[in-house]
Amino acid sequence: MALILPAYPFPHTFAEGYYATNNPFQKHGPKGFTETKMIGVRKLFVRTDLPGVGQDEYTASIDESKKSVTIRTWPPPPGINIAFHPRIYKTTTHLKCDCCEIGSFTHQVSDGVLRLVITMTPINNQDQIPDVQEEGRHRFLHDTDNYAAEFTGHTLLVHPDLLLPEGSPPRMAYAFKQLPDGSAHVSLDMPGVSKGYFTAEVEDGTRVIVTGRAPAVSHDSNGRFYSAIAATISNPTGTNLVFTVEGGPENGVLRLNIRV
Secondary structure, rough: EEEEEEEEOOOOOOOEEEEEOOOOOEEEEEOOOOEEEEOOOOOEEEEEEEOOOOOOEEEEEEEEOOOOOEEEEEEOOOOOOOOOOOOOOEEEOOOOOEEEEEEEEEEEEOOEEEEEEEEEEEOOOOOOHHHHHHHHHHHHHHHHOOOOOHOOOOOOOOOOEOOOOOOOOOOOOEEEEEEEOOOOEEHHHHOOOOOOOEEEEEEEOEEEEEEEEOOOOOOOOOEEEEEEEEEEEEOOOOOOOEEEEEEEOOOOOOEEEEEE
């Protein structure tokens, strides 16, 4: 009898660890849960991974000081069939300069990725500062280096904006569930990957290999590429078996049903 077994992620190399400690499946592209950069003198772009969140499953608000924007998500409505406990996030973007406040912002969530564009308004006559000088200061304060070595290592990080019920373990990027009929449901976080940008196949009858490509959207600095072993298959009898792998990306999470 064949068994479908979990394939928990492991470091890509023993020397360096995971390419991106925010996601064990990422192999190329910018790293980190959040990327921020100025896209003009007073416009700030923010990209944040929120795997599992749909496009209408969040609220966005500016605080009273007009110095920060908060995004809060909520679980899917009752009746939606999900194999694992839903995740809820609360993420806040603060302006790091003292010369501006938030005038307006736009926001969108697609394929498990939040993208914000914040328009900053000068205060205290700061509009008299030359644009070149102000843009340079803003870039120094707000731009992140998402290829920095600090994002590579041996320890996977828990999403800093994930809200956890007291006593609950954090939900990580990989989840496996054995079903009563012997099949398995697997989920892998691949933020930014949509239908048509993933592959899933059984290799040598022993493991399920998946890949995902998240192209650059809007002001993303670059795209991201993911690959992983989603599950392994134990077949002690050595007989030829037919495997089926069904599913695909949903809100930045690759959800697969594997059957023998």
